[in-house]
Amino acid sequence: MKLTWQCMFSPRLYKIYKDGPRDSLYQPEGIEKWSDKVITMANTILNIGLYTSPFICFYIYKRGFFSLDETRTIIRYVGGLSCLIALSYILRGIGRASNPKYVDFLKALTSPVTDQKVYLDALRKYDFDFQAWPATYTLPPKKSSTWLEKHPFSSCANGDLPLYKRMTVQVLAYIATHTFALRLIYPGSLGLVHNLLRSALFQGRTQLVEVFDGQRTKLKTADGNEIDTMFVDNRAQSPKGKILVICCEGNSGFYEIGIMTTPVKAGYSALGWNHPGFAGSTGLPYPEQEHNAIDAVMRYAINELGFEPQQIVMYGWSIGGYVATWAAVNYPEVKALVLDATFDDLLPLAQNQMPSSWSLLVKEVVRSHVDLNIKELIAQYGGPVQLVRRTEDEIICLRQGQLASNRGNFLLTRLVEARHPELPASALESLQKHVALLDSQRAAMERTELDDNAKAPLKLISKYMRDYRSSHCTPLPEDHFDAILTNLTAKY
Structure with missing residues (x-):
């Protein structure tokens, strides 16, 4: 049960290096494969829903779905999907716990670090979600400047403009940088x-x-x-x-x-x-x-x-x-x-x-x-x-x-x-x-x-x-x- 619980929320394994052809991937089998697909699809839908949530809420409001009966229907749908996702996590945990290759990977990831070199050598045999990779070299945190010390309007590249134009450009530049400009x-x-x-x-x-x-x-x-x-x-x-x-x-x-x-x-x-x-x-x-x-x-x-x-x-x-x-x-x-x-x-x-x-x-x-x-x-x-x-x-x-x-x-x-x-x-x-x-x-x-x-x-x-x-x-x-x-x- 403990191993199954660990496998339910452990990272996705992509490849075991030097285990077969170079282009071969780790292949989940049986219930692990299908439950993983359900979880992946649910995460995709959730991400899309978060980005489009204002439009979804507006649509629900316009269609009058905030009535008591409609709310109950929505709750039933959400509850049913939640049970399906929870079941998928359980089945994925069982499938992973039954796969010797995944169990070996999980042991390498969760083993105590008595010798960092040995630990990393064992871990580097695998390619998996990098979010779960342990940080093995960490710099001490440094004190960052407060917002008042270094706020985005402390300097202006167009200082020769009138104040009202200068402030407008600064606000627009701040918004642009933090939305699309940096990504361009x-x-x-x-x-x-x-x-x-x-x-x-x-x-x-x-x-x-x-x-x-x-x-x-x-x-x-x-x-x-x-x-x-x-x-x-x-x-x-x-x-x-x-x-x-x-x-x-x-x-x-x-x-x-x-x-x-x-x-x-x-x-x-x-x-x-x-x-x-x-x-x-x-x-x-x-x-x-x-x-x-x-x-x-x-x-x-x-x-x-x-x-x-x-x-x-x-x-x-x-x-x-x-x-x-x-x-x-x-x-x-x-x-x-x-x-x-x-x-x-x-x-x-x-x-x-x-x-x-x-x-x-x-x-x-x-x-x-x-x-x-x-x-x-x-x-x-x-x-x-x-x-x-x-x-x-x-x-x-x-x-x-x-x-x-x-x-x-x-x-x-x-x-x-x-x-x-x-x-x-x-x-x-x-x-x-x-x-x-x-x-x-x-x-x-x-x-x-x-x-x-x-x-x-x-x-x-x-x-x-x-x-x-x-x-x-x-x-x-x-x-x-x-x-x-x-x-x-x-x-x-």
Whole structure:
């Protein structure tokens, strides 16, 4: 009876790793299978009902279902469905308790933790609801600012507006950010996107575990979020494995199907993680929550995985370049910072995608709530940097097909300005002009007879940035990534 009770409310098991073909799933049998379907359907209907509850209540009111007789009928229906769901939970518990494979999983999950390594090794044989995964690395909570200390109207990006307009824009920006704007910036935080990619995420996670011996871990951040991470340890397989590459994904990227396999295939150790609100990670990707998440990842890498900061490379793709750069600034001893297809500032991209009549609102949303200003962060970092510019990038170019409008150009310009304040204005103008050229075009110019003042900007561009001929979402080949790290070591 005790085992059946545990099985009634225990997490759903998806897969037992290395138990059959890679694409095989754990298969519930008999009453477990059918009762699980009833519970899943009931949860789906409940979620839909919660989102549509205002319309349901309005319909009930209009149809006059609040009369005594109609209320009794509704209660009978609800009571009958509740009994069916309760019976389904009982039958599911009996079915799971009768399945030896599920019982072994439950024992691994609920066994006392006398040795954390042994406990995690046993648990990592299974893929199950991440919500039930124990947090094995937790940061102490930190005191958060009170609402009065940091309320959403404490600053305004449109301070030159009259008071009544300024207040209106601030209120609209607050509402927009907390309803749809953040999810437009980070579509991966939408449950719909997660559901559409569920199969691909499962397959990617299975590959990381079964092929590369990946180790999944839940981290708990200082603000209470739970972050889903995957670590591939190549220290015993390759000399390059002593370097850990921490991978920061894009706005619809997940470690399961993102950039993590690039450094792994190149022989490096890699640590991937999902943004707050993405897949198994809780929270939402507001900048402060992003900071706390990457801080937990960094501390886990240093304190638990045993990597020194000098052995860590921050690798950010697209919007992931923001947290990668933030981590490099706050952990300045890291070995290098690699930014692939990354922009300088979110605001120009956001304004380019939205109607011009919304410009004030967009500015307020970005500057007051989601200010991903990478160029100001990168100016504070003094270590090795390499920018990878996609020559056919359709996302961070303001004008399709025009390399001069690629926002990575502006990120490079800001980096050079911060690191080489001795450059004269003429050299900076030359740099801004030549950065719009392809690598091959600049190389041809360097072979011509140019004076030192003209050649200096070309050399700085080549030092900090390289081109990769592809679109925004094409995976970076492992040999290309390996060449980047090799060149970074040689340049610095």
